[in-house]
Amino acid sequence: MIEVKNLSFKIGNKHILNTIDLIVNKGELFGILGPNGSGKTTLLKNIAGMVAIQTGEVFIDGMELQKYKTKELAKQMAVLPQLNDAPFSFTVYDAIKLGRYSHQSSLFPSWSKLDEEKVNEAITLTNIQHLKDRNVDELSGGERQLVYLARALAQEAKILLLDEPTNHLDVSHQMDLLELLKKLVVEQELTIIAIFHDLNLASLYCDRVFLLKEGSEVCTDKARNVFKHEQLSEIYDTSLETIHHPVVPKSLITFIPSYLEEIIKDDEQRPFINEHTKDWLVLQTTYPYKTLSSAIIGSGFGWSTTFATLHVDKNYLCDNPVEDMKSNLIKKGYDHTRTIGMMTAASLEDASFKEHIDEQFSLKVMVTAGVSNAVDISQASFFHSDEMKQGTINTWIFIEGMMSEAAFAQSIMTATEAKTKAMQVEEIYDKMSNTLATGTSTDSIVIAASQVGSQFEYAGTITNIGRAIGTCVFEATVESLQKYKRRIRDFR
Ligand SMILES: Nc1ncnc2c1ncn2[C@@H]1O[C@H](COP(=O)(O)OP(=O)(O)OP(=O)(O)O)[C@@H](O)[C@H]1O
Numbered sequence: 001m002i003e004v005k006n007l008s009f010k011i012g013n014k015h016i017l018n019t020i021d022l023i024v025n026k027g028e029l030f031g032i033l034g035p036n037g038s039g040k041t042t043l044l045k046n047i048a049g050m051v052a053i054q055t056g057e058v059f060i061d062g063m064e065l066q067k068y069k070t071k072e073l074a075k076q077m078a079v080l081p082q083l084n085d086a087p088f089s090f091t092v093y094d095a096i097k098l099g100r101y102s103h104q105s106s107l108f109p110s111w112s113k114l115d116e117e118k119v120n121e122a123i124t125l126t127n128i129q130h131l132k133d134r135n136v137d138e139l140s141g142g143e144r145q146l147v148y149l150a151r152a153l154a155q156e157a158k159i160l161l162l163d164e165p166t167n168h169l170d171v172s173h174q175m176d177l178l179e180l181l182k183k184l185v186v187e188q189e190l191t192i193i194a195i196f197h198d199l200n201l202a203s204l205y206c207d208r209v210f211l212l213k214e215g216s217e218v219c220t221d222k223a224r225n226v227f228k229h230e231q232l233s234e235i236y237d238t239s240l241e242t243i244h245h246p247v248v249p250k251s252l253i254t255f256i257p258s259y260l261e262e263i264i265k266d267d268e269q270r271p272f273i274n275e276h277t278k279d280w281l282v283l284q285t286t287y288p289y290k291t292l293s294s295a296i297i298g299s300g301f302g303w304s305t306t307f308a309t310l311h312v313d314k315n316y317l318c319d320n321p322v323e324d325m326k327s328n329l330i331k332k333g334y335d336h337t338r339t340i341g342m343m344t345a346a347s348l349e350d351a352s353f354k355e356h357i358d359e360q361f362s363l364k365v366m367v368t369a370g371v372s373n374a375v376d377i378s379q380a381s382f383f384h385s386d387e388m389k390q391g392t393i394n395t396w397i398f399i400e401g402m403m404s405e406a407a408f409a410q411s412i413m414t415a416t417e418a419k420t421k422a423m424q425v426e427e428i429y430d431k432m433s434n435t436l437a438t439g440t441s442t443d444s445i446v447i448a449a450s451q452v453g454s455q456f457e458y459a460g461t462i463t464n465i466g467r468a469i470g471t472c473v474f475e476a477t478v479e480s481l482q483k484y485k486r487r488i489r490d491f492r
Contacts, residue, residue: 001026002047002159002191007056009042009215016042018216020056026158027189029182031202031223034212035236040195041163043212047193048079048161060159074102077159078152080145082167089137092147096122099154122153126180142173149180160184162194166201174198178205200252203227204245211235227251271307271364271398271448280332281348283307283366285450288338289398292408293446297325297341301405306339307446308332309368309394314345340446344392346370350483354472360454361401361465365472367419369393369480374423374437376430383432393419393480395445395473399456399465403449407459411447411469414461418470419443422477426485 002024009017017039024030032040045051047058049065058065060076068076078099090098099122100115123129126146131139136147145165152160165181166174182205184190196202202209203223211218211226213235219226229242232253239256271289275282288303298304310328318324325343329336346368356363370392376383395415403411420438430437459466 001059001061002193003057003059004043004047005057005059007043007046007053007058009039009046009051009054016215017046020217022210022217022220024191024193026191027185028207029185029192029194029205031206031209032193032195032212033199033202033209033226034218038212039215040212042215044079044161044163044193044195048077049073050079071102074155074157076157077161078155078157080148080152080160080162080165082163089135091132092128092134092136092139092150093119093123093132095136095147096150096154099151102155118156119154122150125153125184126150141168142170142177145169145173145177146180149177153184158189159191159193162192164195164197166196166198174201181205199223199227199232203250203252204248224251227253229253270362270400274306276348276351278348279311281309281311281351281366281368282334283396283398285398285448287450289448290403290408290451291340291446291448292405292412293340294444295340295342295446296322296444297329297336297339298446301408302340304338304340304446304448306334307396307448308334308339309342309344309348311348312343312345314370314372316343316345340396340448342392342394342444342446344368344370344394345372346392346394346480346484347487350480350487352476352479352483354476354479356468356472358464358468361399361456361468363400363465363468363472364398365469365476366396367393367473367476367480369477369484371423371428371437371440371481371484373441374428374430375439375441376433376435377438379430379433379435383430393440393443393477395419395443395477397445397447397469397473399447399449399469401449401453401465402451402455403447403459404455404457407456407465408447408449410458410460410463410466412445414459414466414469415445415447415473417461418473419477422474422481426478426481428481 004020004022007017007020020043032043034040046053096119126149128146128150131143136144165177178201181192185192206223208221209223209226210220218235227242229240233240240253241256243252243254245252271283271285274284285305288305291298291302291304293299308329310325325341326336329339329341348368351366351368354365397411397415423437428437456465461467461470
């Protein structure tokens, strides 16, 4: 365990560190974060004993740092050089052997079988057997970082101190190095303190982070508790947002380029119909809208400029509808990476549009409805088998406003309730259970927001925007269902 108590440090009259207290536990990967010049390296040098402590104390495993003899301290702790430090001109193997120095007797230094084993173990762990005979000064940054790490492992230090270990490394080498450091922490209970400039890597790999500003502690905690966007924006003096990692439960940060905000604000937004035939219904926007969708193309959260529905035969069967839709979009010249793409067997000529405009926001809703396979979801498990046919209600909702993620989720709820009510009013029945249907087998939805203008934290039925969504979706769905019913009747 490392304990720093009341540590202050001055260079000349300048206060570099102000009364720092921190504890780093055994088996912890601990990150030091902070802007340039905030004192991170100075703190690391104090912990490493590379500068004389002026005020305060540092304890390593309960013993004061100054009481350690050099060799004893080296058995406890290794400091990895920064990549821009001049590399030594030894072979890799000899450089790693230097790590055994602290284990040699000063009077009769001798190279033992154990020394040999430890060097080879370190080489295996860092996976650099192929570099053994190369010169350190001719290695790439990533390779050199592994050699430094191998030397520290050969030293059998239980604590590793690293100053910006991922600096100058490409993304794959950054990941490889951090994966290895994490493995050492988990499997060998090493304690690692590392300075990071890349906040996202720190969030992904550190157990806790320590945030410094102008030599003083701002906070120490798990990254998700430290990564508050107001706090980081202020400390780093830049516009940023915290977001959730899409795959693992970690916080990430992302930056907001101001030039884009300006372009978008300058321009009049509004989705416009680009194409409306019996095969395609395509709306487009000048700038990307933030979207939440269940569509086959562009599902989940994303940003889109094209909203396309392709009409398919009611017996449409394809092994890979996603690829099919993609190639259809490409053939038409649409950028599928910026498209919400849906399919429907319903007639596109029956699409219904509703609009709501007021001082706070404007809203456009489009619905296409085909209910040949309407489903009462409360009965579906008992009456419907896997081979359900397609019947689709596609709902598009465009909002000129800035929506939170909660508002997106609530819009989906609100719109679904409105659609179900429209089906009740139009007496659409589930033919299998003979009960009123709540939807169809393959309904799809997109909520698209310009993210410019009024802010909406919520969009449930208690809010103006939620009520407007409900009304527009209800009316558009009723109208589209009536057109569908008329078409079926006329067809018969
Ligand atoms: N030898 C020195 N003489 C004078 N000032 C120094 C010296 N070393 C560091 N400083 C000053 O101390 C402050 C903290 O420096 P330090 O290197 O600890 O910051 P840092 O957070 O590691 O910065 P960076 O992220 O840029 O590496 C800076 O203002 C720096 O200019």
